[in-house]
């Protein structure tokens with residue numbers, strides 16, 4: 001099989017995830033997302049708080065059920081499973097959670113938790129790579145003696161590094177990082193993100209790297225997908241998207257990146273917050289905040305074109 005005909009490592013097709021509460025409209029956190037990650041590829045997923053990034057990440061790892069659509073890992077459907085009965089093959093998919101406290105066991109030493117990862121890899125026949133937790137800790141910039149300590153003895157940023165070490169120890173073929181660097185100092189963020197990229201790619205894995213910070217993502221991602229209120233609004237090669245964003249939302253996100261002179265922290269052209277996903281705007285979800293909205297944007301939902309943009313300003317050729 002050629003690399004083109006081989007199924008992607010991760011395939012997401014028309015994924016819909018809704019949260020239901022009795023007596024209230026469902027929250028459509030992911031509203032029809034299609035996405036691919038190939039082996040050896042880093043895909044960055046960006047978007048404002050509440051747009052559905054974590055929900056998408058959890059669904060990809062089989063932790064949140066999909067309402068519609070299909071998720072495949074190496075061509076095999078990923079089904080949500082009881083955590084206790086998680087398919088051993090799915091240890092090849094590792095996630096670093098937004099809140100590393102939630103994913104580390106407070107009662108077990110850090111080293112023992114990293115050993116779990118090493119054993120999971122060995123169970124799949126993956127035995128090359130470091131064999132001790134100390135080696136993984138030093139890879140993520142922590143002293144080897146930290147293996148003997150408990151999670152509560154660390155800062156939030158250190159816990160994120162431990163969570164990354166543990167995920168890498170399982171020799172994942174797909175690593176999903178949900179804001180994996182958010183608790184780190186600004187000065188360490190790019191360093192650790194770059195480290196994640198190189199450690200993941202070193203073993204030929206794919207990396208789905210989720211962040212609201214486009215300025216970090218553009219340095220480590222091969223491709224970027226921009227999400228707004230449960231939908232992908234633009235996707236493309238990282239450099240292209242950074243240099244010539246087409247969707248007004250991507251343009252606004254870029255304009256909101258703090259400039260060295262301190263200007264532009266909040267984009268003047270992007271007023272308001274992400275709307276409530278249980279009552280999304282009609283048509284293009286972005287139209288109430290869009291500086292270029294015209295008649296029709298409030299009625300018809302733009303489709304993501306083969307060129308990678310979902311906007312009525314850029315109709316399919």
Ligand SMILES: Nc1ncnc2c1ncn2[C@@H]1O[C@H](COP(=O)(O)OP(=O)(O)OP(=O)(O)O)[C@@H](O)[C@H]1O
Nearest residue numbers: 019027029048049050051052053054055056212277
């Ligand atoms: N367990 C849940 N029950 C009900 N609604 C939820 C649940 N988790 C998330 N939501 C809602 O789904 C939407 C998407 O949430 P999600 O956490 O996926 O966003 P996000 O992009 O990861 O945001 P952030 O950048 O703040 O982490 C939000 O409106 C959120 O309030």
Ligand SMILES: [Mg+2]
Nearest residue numbers: 053054055098
């Ligand atoms: Mg999140």
